[in-house]
Amino acid sequence: MKLLNMVLFCALIVALCSTSLAAQHSTASTPALRSPEIVLKEFYKWYVHVNFHETDPFKGKARVTLQKYVSARYIRFIDRNERLVKNGRDPADVWDSDYFLDTQDGTPDPNSGEKEGDWLKSISVSKVALKGRTATAIVTFLDGYPKVKVSLLKEGGVWKIDRVKDARE
Secondary structure: OHHHHHHHHHHHHHHHHHHHHHHHHHHHHHHOOOOHHHHOOOOHHHHHHHHHOEEEEEEEEOHHHHHHHHHHHHHHHHHHHHHHHHOOOOHHHOOOOOOOOOOOOOOOOOOOOOHHHHHHHEEEEEEEEEEEEEHHHHHOOOOOOOOOEEEEEEOOOOOEEEEEEEEEO
């Protein structure tokens, strides 16, 4: 009886330890599954969608989603710039383009005749260049919109957008 209790106790310990290790492994491997290409495609599909549905991606629930894809540093830059704009800063001193499309034409507009589906199908991500904790890729959209060079940073084990600029620069 004593031997049976000891065997059951050891079996319980092994089961608990293996469950804990399995949970840690699945959590740790999840970010690695989301490559920079996947992050960029997911983000831009979401971004196009919220713009077609006239949702401000910087407010409310949309901001929570934004934080999943965009680095804290880039969000701070955007927030600082928005405060400068609201305080009437000289337009020459602030960023005056869309933060993720780098165009002054604005984001996809449902009133312009453009279709959300066309935008979603047009999103294309180039081969990603990896260098340490950073990744860079070119993202293209519908004809007439500039290609953007997007830099991603690994933040908390997850690839996040950290900078966007015109690919021609």
